[in-house]
Amino acid sequence: xxxxxxxxxxxxxxxxxxxxxxxxxxxxxxxxxxxxxxxxxxxxxxxxxxxxxxxxxxxxxxxxxxxxxxxxxxxxxxxxxxxxxxxxxxxxxxxxxxxxxxxxxxxxxxxxxxxxxxxxxxxxxxxxxxxxxxxxxxxxxxxxxxxxxxxxxxxxxxxxxxxxxxxxxxxxxxxxxxxxxxxxxxxxxxxxxxxxxxxxxxxxxxxxxxxxxxxxxxxxxxxxxxx
Ligand SMILES: [Zn+2]
Numbered sequence: 318x319x320x321x322x323x324x325x326x327x328x329x330x331x332x333x334x335x336x337x338x339x340x341x342x343x344x345x346x347x348x349x350x351x352x353x354x355x356x357x358x359x360x361x362x363x364x365x366x367x368x369x370x371x372x373x374x375x376x377x378x379x380x381x382x383x384x385x386x387x388x389x390x391x392x393x394x395x396x397x398x399x400x401x402x403x404x405x406x407x408x409x410x411x412x413x414x415x416x417x418x419x420x421x422x423x424x425x426x427x428x429x430x431x432x433x434x435x436x437x438x439x440x441x442x443x444x445x446x447x448x449x450x451x452x453x454x455x456x457x458x459x460x461x462x463x464x465x466x467x468x469x470x471x472x473x474x475x476x477x478x479x480x481x482x483x484x485x486x487x488x489x490x491x492x493x494x495x496x497x498x499x500x501x502x503x504x505x506x507x508x509x510x511x512x513x514x515x516x517x518x519x520x521x522x523x524x525x526x527x528x529x530x531x532x533x534x535x536x537x538x539x540x541x542x543x544x
Contacts, residue, residue: 331357331364332377339372347418356403357414367394398456405461412484414491419480422502427477435517436505438525444471452477473498
């Protein structure tokens with residue numbers, strides 16, 4: 318726990334970071350317009366991008382600050398409709414930040430596949446092949462529950478006909494995982510153009526996870542065998 322002043326300073330930092338990464342969400346093609354949302358946890362508060370405001374127009378004062386149960390305590394804009402998704406993930410995991418995207422490769426895959434298979438060993442950083450959770454309406458408690466079920470074993474979940482959600486210890490890590498997920502979906506789709514894709518086995522992924530743990534290799538330093 319930080320002191321009250323320390324907490325306000327941390328909230329201010331989170332707001333600036335969310336403005337910067339909100340712009341990256343659009344510039345890196347992970348969402349268009351006002352879609353998607355990002356949040357950072359600061360002690361018992363969540364700083365989260367607001368509803369219906371274009372990312373390029375966002376200012377730190379627009380970023381909403383809410384309690385874990387969805388009570389808005391600061392921010393001049395309206396709370397994102399997906400706040401239950403974010404707060405549920407903070408309740409259920411040790412996440413420091415959450416990124417929710419509508420990235421095209423992942424959305425296309427979500428409509429046709431039950432999971433993103435292990436097309437490349439980097440998927441170990443996400444906890445292994447990433448399941449697609451069944452469609453439920455945006456902003457619903459059921460959507461949050463479905464995502465949390467996957468995030469008990471993974472750091473990313475794909476939401477059918479909707480998008481994806483990733484989490485990390487920091488906003489940088491959560492965002493990198495969102496980019497990795499989109500890249501993996503893109504690579505998988507490319508592979509299908511050549512024929513039947515070879516998918517890495519559980520044993521091969523376990524071996525990658527073990528080696529990554531030994532080397533403490535960037536984003537692959539999780540040390541947890543994927544399933
Ligand atoms: Zn969404």
